[in-house]
Amino acid sequence: MKAIVFDRFGGPDVLREADVDLPTPGPGQVRVRVRAAGVNPVDGKTRAGLMAALRPTTFPAVPGGELAGVVDAVGEDVRDLRVGDEVLGWSDTGAYAEHALATTVVRKPAELSWEDAAALPVATDTTERVLDLLGVAAGETVLMHGASGGVGTLAVQLAVGRGARVLATAGPGNQEYLTALGATATTYGDGLVERVRALAPDGVDAVFDLAGKGALEDSVTLRGGTDRIVTIADLGAQQLGVTFARGGADRATERLSVVAADVAAGALTTTVTTYPLHEAVAAHEASDSGHVRGKLVLTVA
Numbered sequence: 001m002k003a004i005v006f007d008r009f010g011g012p013d014v015l016r017e018a019d020v021d022l023p024t025p026g027p028g029q030v031r032v033r034v035r036a037a038g039v040n041p042v043d044g045k046t047r048a049g050l051m052a053a054l055r056p057t058t059f060p061a062v063p064g065g066e067l068a069g070v071v072d073a074v075g076e077d078v079r080d081l082r083v084g085d086e087v088l089g090w091s092d093t094g095a096y097a098e099h100a101l102a103t104t105v106v107r108k109p110a111e112l113s114w115e116d117a118a119a120l121p122v123a124t125d126t127t128e129r130v131l132d133l134l135g136v137a138a139g140e141t142v143l144m145h146g147a148s149g150g151v152g153t154l155a156v157q158l159a160v161g162r163g164a165r166v167l168a169t170a171g172p173g174n175q176e177y178l179t180a181l182g183a184t185a186t187t188y189g190d191g192l193v194e195r196v197r198a199l200a201p202d203g204v205d206a207v208f209d210l211a212g213k214g215a216l217e218d219s220v221t222l223r224g225g226t227d228r229i230v231t232i233a234d235l236g237a238q239q240l241g242v243t244f245a246r247g248g249a250d251r252a253t254e255r256l257s258v259v260a261a262d263v264a265a266g267a268l269t270t271t272v273t274t275y276p277l278h279e280a281v282a283a284h285e286a287s288d289s290g291h292v293r294g295k296l297v298l299t300v301a
């Protein structure tokens with residue numbers, strides 16, 4: 001089968017298309033004929049070798065942690081899925097490929113496009129985990145740093161859905177985008193504390209940092225301490241005593257099913273830019289830029 005692989009750490013150009021062996025599902029796994037694969041910033045960080053201390057990489061490596069596609073083989077002990085089922089979820093073996101093994105998937109609503117489906121697993125799981133950690137409740141004000149990307153697009157809508165008021169940051173070109181998602185938008189950078197105080201004179205109840213670009217000190221100032229601040233991207237969190245949330249094995253599959261149904265019904269929106277699988281290099285160049293609106297998705301013919 002065709003897959004995108006890399007044999008050494010480096011820039012996007014280390015990615016290349018290759019013929020690799022078709023994987024065989026083990027106990028508890030299904031094999032998915034991939035139709036779309038989400039591109040996440042961690043894919044670029046892994047490719048660049050920045051994750052090597054946390055996750056060992058075996059070469060040749062196939063990138064990609066999330067997928068949507070059709071089950072085409074079923075391993076032992078899999079009772080709830082059959083060949084032909086349309087699913088979305090997490091890839092065990094790398095999703096930038098014609099086929100991938102997966103242990104954690106949910107059924108795809110028929111009305112949901114492959115591209116939208118592949119944009120949902122990581123963003124949903126991350127958002128729900130952090131909103132739960134922050135204990136976001138109706139009537140509260142949540143500040144989100146970097147909300148116009150793949151996770152933020154969903155995070156704004158899901159927090160608004162919990163009844164929160166969301167103040168969200170992005171660059172000048174994404175202010176209207178954030179407003180359309182339901183947030184009160186402002187720009188990141190110098191003067192952030194003053195801008196947020198003007199928009200929320202009574203303060204912010206919680207902070208979700210999705211950008212990891214140096215907004216934690218301002219967040220501590222705005223909160224008057226480190227309580228109810230969570231980052232998913234700022235490696236300086238520990239030094240400041242701020243919580244860094246990492247993904248775990250316990251994935252929010254029930255909520256993923258709900259979000260998938262809501263996107264299919266038009267109650268939630270996604271913003272997806274697609275590239276064919278063989279243009280993975282261009283997709284990684286765009287992702288590495290740090291200025292993607294919504295989600296990047298590779299489509300697999």
Ligand SMILES: NC(=O)c1ccc[n+]([C@@H]2O[C@H](COP(=O)([O-])OP(=O)(O)OC[C@H]3O[C@@H](n4cnc5c(N)ncnc54)[C@H](OP(=O)(O)O)[C@@H]3O)[C@@H](O)[C@H]2O)c1
Nearest residue numbers: 041146148149150151171174188211213232233247291292
């Ligand atoms: N720990 C976890 O479990 C976990 C899970 C998922 C993701 N992550 C990490 O979380 C981060 C966000 O993921 P993502 O998929 O949403 O990324 P993404 O789609 O690449 O985010 C891009 C967005 O970030 C905005 N941005 C760029 N510079 C910014 C700044 N200085 N301040 C605020 N916003 C800025 C951009 O807005 P403009 O273009 O308008 O500048 C753009 O819309 C990544 O670092 C990712 O690796 C962690």
